[in-house]
Amino acid sequence: MSLTPMMRQYREIKSKLDGDTLLMFRLGDFYELFFEDAVMASQALDITLTGRDAGEAGRVPMCGVPHHALDGYLERLIEQGFRVAICDQVEDPKAAKGLVRREIVRIVTPGTAVAEESDARYLAALAFQGDEVGLALVDVGAGDVWFGAGSDEDVRDHVARFRPREILLEGAQASPDWLEETVKRHGAIVTRVPSPSGDAFLAHYNATSPEALGLRMGSAALSACNMAFQYLRDTQMASLCHLAPPRPLLEPGRMWLSERTVEHLELVPMGSGRDRRASLYDVIRETVTAAGSRLLRTWMLRPLTDRRAIEERLDAVTALADDSLLRAEIREALKGMHDLSRLLAKCSIGRATPRDLLALAHAIEKGEAAVALLPLEGPALFSRLTRDLPDFRPLAEHIARELVDDPPATATEGGIFRDGVDAEIDRLRSLQSEGRSWLRDFEARERERTGIKSLKIGYNKVFGYYIEVSKANLSLVPADYERKQTLASGERFTHPELKAREADMLTAAERVVELERARFESWIHRVREQASELQQFAEVVSTVDVLAGLAELAVKRGYVRPEVTDEIGMEIREGRHPVVEASLGAEFVPNDLVLTPDAPIVLLTGPNMGGKSTYMRQAALIAILAQMGSYVPARSARIGLVDRVFTRIGASDDLSRGQSTFMVEMTELAEILREASGRSLVLLDEIGRGTSTYDGLSIAEAVLEDLAERRHRPLTLFATHYHELISFSERFSCVRNQSMAVEETDTGIRFLHTVVMRPSDRSYGIQVARLAGLPDRVIRRAMEFLSAREVTPEVAAARDDRRERRREPQVREDGPVALDLFAAPYRDLVDWLAAQDVMRMTPLEAMQVLHEAAEKARDLVGWAKSR
Numbered sequence: 086m087s088l089t090p091m092m093r094q095y096r097e098i099k100s101k102l103d104g105d106t107l108l109m110f111r112l113g114d115f116y117e118l119f120f121e122d123a124v125m126a127s128q129a130l131d132i133t134l135t136g137r138d139a140g141e142a143g144r145v146p147m148c149g150v151p152h153h154a155l156d157g158y159l160e161r162l163i164e165q166g167f168r169v170a171i172c173d174q175v176e177d178p179k180a181a182k183g184l185v186r187r188e189i190v191r192i193v194t195p196g197t198a199v200a201e202e203s204d205a206r207y208l209a210a211l212a213f214q215g216d217e218v219g220l221a222l223v224d225v226g227a228g229d230v231w232f233g234a235g236s237d238e239d240v241r242d243h244v245a246r247f248r249p250r251e252i253l254l255e256g257a258q259a260s261p262d263w264l265e266e267t268v269k270r271h272g273a274i275v276t277r278v279p280s281p282s283g284d285a286f287l288a289h290y291n292a293t294s295p296e297a298l299g300l301r302m303g304s305a306a307l308s309a310c311n312m313a314f315q316y317l318r319d320t321q322m323a324s325l326c327h328l329a330p331p332r333p334l335l336e337p338g339r340m341w342l343s344e345r346t347v348e349h350l351e352l353v354p355m356g357s358g359r360d361r362r363a364s365l366y367d368v369i370r371e372t373v374t375a376a377g378s379r380l381l382r383t384w385m386l387r388p389l390t391d392r393r394a395i396e397e398r399l400d401a402v403t404a405l406a407d408d409s410l411l412r413a414e415i416r417e418a419l420k421g422m423h424d425l426s427r428l429l430a431k432c433s434i435g436r437a438t439p440r441d442l443l444a445l446a447h448a449i450e451k452g453e454a455a456v457a458l459l460p461l462e463g464p465a466l467f468s469r470l471t472r473d474l475p476d477f478r479p480l481a482e483h484i485a486r487e488l489v490d491d492p493p494a495t496a497t498e499g500g501i502f503r504d505g506v507d508a509e510i511d512r513l514r515s516l517q518s519e520g521r522s523w524l525r526d527f528e529a530r531e532r533e534r535t536g537i538k539s540l541k542i543g544y545n546k547v548f549g550y551y552i553e554v555s556k557a558n559l560s561l562v563p564a565d566y567e568r569k570q571t572l573a574s575g576e577r578f579t580h581p582e583l584k585a586r587e588a589d590m591l592t593a594a595e596r597v598v599e600l601e602r603a604r605f606e607s608w609i610h611r612v613r614e615q616a617s618e619l620q621q622f623a624e625v626v627s628t629v630d631v632l633a634g635l636a637e638l639a640v641k642r643g644y645v646r647p648e649v650t651d652e653i654g655m656e657i658r659e660g661r662h663p664v665v666e667a668s669l670g671a672e673f674v675p676n677d678l679v680l681t682p683d684a685p686i687v688l689l690t691g692p693n694m695g696g697k698s699t700y701m702r703q704a705a706l707i708a709i710l711a712q713m714g715s716y717v718p719a720r721s722a723r724i725g726l727v728d729r730v731f732t733r734i735g736a737s738d739d740l741s742r743g744q745s746t747f748m749v750e751m752t753e754l755a756e757i758l759r760e761a762s763g764r765s766l767v768l769l770d771e772i773g774r775g776t777s778t779y780d781g782l783s784i785a786e787a788v789l790e791d792l793a794e795r796r797h798r799p800l801t802l803f804a805t806h807y808h809e810l811i812s813f814s815e816r817f818s819c820v821r822n823q824s825m826a827v828e829e830t831d832t833g834i835r836f837l838h839t840v841v842m843r844p845s846d847r848s849y850g851i852q853v854a855r856l857a858g859l860p861d862r863v864i865r866r867a868m869e870f871l872s873a874r875e876v877t878p879e880v881a882a883a884r885d886d887r888r889e890r891r892r893e894p895q896v897r898e899d900g901p902v903a904l905d906l907f908a909a910p911y912r913d914l915v916d917w918l919a920a921q922d923v924m925r926m927t928p929l930e931a932m933q934v935l936h937e938a939a940e941k942a943r944d945l946v947g948w949a950k951s952r
């Protein structure tokens with residue numbers, strides 16, 4: 086079938102792309118899509134689907150977006166997981182003989198697009214070698230590159246933490262089991278790529294061997310890096326010289342926090358909209374720049390384990406916390422600073438506009454102003470940061486001197502540079518302005534000569550300059566006017582004198598645009614040449630922002646400087662949970678925590694809602710804050726360095742991963758028991774809850790015993806409802822009982838949120854249920870069931886089996902003394918209740934079950950009475 090030449094060109098270019106990459110084809114002022122692409126894009130972007138004559142194929146579907154609005158539309162497509170190839174006209178249409186030459190100039194993909202946002206946006210590459218998986222992560226916008234390798238699970242953790250938007254896998258490689266779910270959870274796409282050939286990675290960094298970049302020859306990590314860089318080269322088609330040197334994911338001297346720990350401790354925001362829960366990151370973020378916020382997040386997720394490095398940061402924070410004037414000046418200097426890394430990325434991928442160039446200059450000026458404020462005789466970190474830094478002020482000043490105050494958003498229309506910057510540009514501009522004044526004179530002259538008062542000189546792209554005469558005056562038009570165009574209201578003419586001028590003026594205008602563009606490009610080139618030093622400068626500025634932000638946080642929220650030691654243990658006086666405190670304010674009740682090598686295990690009991698989870702998480706958050714170099718919410722804190730934080734805390738979203746709650750619990754527990762060292766902090770919340778009481782209790786007991794009997798016992802906070810475990814402290818001096826205090830009142834109980842150094846005497850489950858508004862009749866029956874259970878022979882026997890009972894059963898005289906739970910009608914209810922899986926229900930369904938339970942219980946009450 087023969088297509089029009091343009092459509093043939095389109096087809097040829099499209100055939101070079103993967104099937105699912107959309108092609109945006111530049112036609113005049115629009116980027117157009119055709120065929121299936123047009124159908125998909127018109128739906129995705131909610132734009133009108135039209136058609137275009139394609140030759141014998143007839144009309145084919147088409148839709149398009151104006152070229153100046155491309156970025157916005159691209160962003161929307163990328164957000165929906167599309168990959169988009171941009172095809173531009175690569176020669177001047179005026180100079181083209183026949184069809185304009187077009188080429189793909191870049192491919193925009195979810196993992197490589199540079200967006201105007203502060204969040205990181207990663208591209209990941211996975212390379213499999215036997216049991217080892219190599220991983221590379223690149224944030225093109227921020228210029229960050231990370232690499233690492235490990236087990237399938239390690240890599241899953243990294244991927245979950247970095248939340249890449251796009252994951253590269255080799256064509257034939259089978260997907261790891263977890264990939265599909267990760268992709269769903271984080272809205273990423275998987276892109277299949279050819280196996281890496283050559284050394285795109287080494288070539289990018291101009292390195293002769295991988296060792297020079299910290300990688301091993303032939304390693305899985307190196308393959309992943311090669312995959313990522315080959316893909317970047319193929320899609321970006323630009324130098325990407327702004328990318329910082331690659332950094333290992335598992336740097337020595339960093340604390341490792343697994344994905345689950347990050348989630349359990351709510352370090353970063355989770356959920357969205359109304360479900361979005363406040364996180365540590367939200368509370369501690371006092372940075373004033375977007376890049377500073379990104380770095381703060383990195384610090385928080387990768388705390389240090391090297392005491393000296395932590396103290397170096399703490400010294401800097403102290404200096405800034407103590408000097409409020411200096412802190413305010415630094416923060417003021419940085420306020421409103423554009424994202425330097427992102428601007429560098431744009432220069433490096435050739436997408437910077439004149440506006441970006443000026444923004445870059447302003448960002449440098451702001452960064453330099455902030456850095457210049459640092460007292461060099463002050464903390465060592467300040468001088469270390471600034472020691473080898475070139476002075477970028479001359480560069481910034483030079484740019485600002487040359488560019489106009491409000492440069493255009495594209496480099497193609499001139500008006501970028503000030504007068505006096507370039508003699509040739511000035512000369513051409515004055516030619517243009519002379520031309521304009523000549524036009525004014527010419528207009529006046531012609532009005533005079535013809536006597537047509539309303540005669541006007543106008544301009545459009547098709548006809549150039551013209552003389553417009555209204556209908557009423559057409560009879561006065563002189564013979565030397567040549568008719569060009571008829572309008573409803575009059576006619577347009579040219580004149581030889583006007584034509585001659587027009588040629589001069591248009592040439593001058595085109596020449597100016599050309600010269601300005603070339604000058605702009607040479608500026609971008611100069612920036613690119615210094616991209617890696619500028620990127621380093623950007624990181625220094627972000628560090629200053631983070632340090633000043635942490636100092637601000639310390640002062641604003643009354644945090645104290647922790648004492649960080651190489652010993653094992655921690656002593657926190659009047660510690661607070663930073664996030665809960667931020668929402669409760671003065672109502673928050675501070676608590677102490679002392680863990681020593683001799684007594685590293687705390688067994689925490691107390692009612693639901695008593696504050697156990699808060700207390701446990703608080704310990705981990707304080708340790709993380711201290712080790713990232715921040716002050717902490719406490720009256721005082723002495724923190725022995727922690728190598729890892731492990732958490733096993735019932736997570737509500739386990740279900741969304743399709744794993745049973747109990748299975749997840751046990752998998753995590755297994756990891757903790759395998760990997761926790763004597764320097765680890767372990768939080769265990771209600772181990773065993775996911776299974777039957779006695780299985781759960783037995784597992785909890787065995788775990789506690791295992792931890793207590795170790796030579797290197799991890800610092801452990803063990804919250805439990807199993808009161809049976811309380812007696813452990815008699816067997817093991819390393820286990821200390823603590824509980825959340827409760828006050829019993831006439832109407833029920835009141836939570837004091839105070840930690841006391843004794844076990845809780847009861848679990849108060851039913852009282853908490855009453856507080857939650859369970860109907861009185863259900864509460865009453867629950868009390869009856871409870872007292873009955875306490876004397877059921879099976880239960881009593883099972884308990885006696887295990888240990889001496891702490892309390893004698895309280896037989897209530899006014900209630901049914903021995904309710905036979907296994908009598909048929911009760912048994913039905915018990916069986917039915919046992920079959921309910923509340924964790925898999927929506928709140929509404931759970932309410933219905935509760936309602937039904939109450940109904941059934943009421944029936945039973947009636948049945949019992951009737952007996």
Ligand SMILES: Nc1ncnc2c1ncn2[C@@H]1O[C@H](COP(=O)(O)OP(=O)(O)OP(=O)(O)O)[C@@H](O)[C@H]1O
Binds near residue numbers: 691694700
């Ligand atoms: N120290 C405190 N000061 C004031 N309020 C607190 C404190 N600790 C916890 N709370 C409040 O009590 C609520 C319950 O706390 P938390 O979830 O830690 O209890 P829990 O004992 O772990 O409960 P459950 O066993 O049901 O999980 C929190 O939402 C918080 O508002």
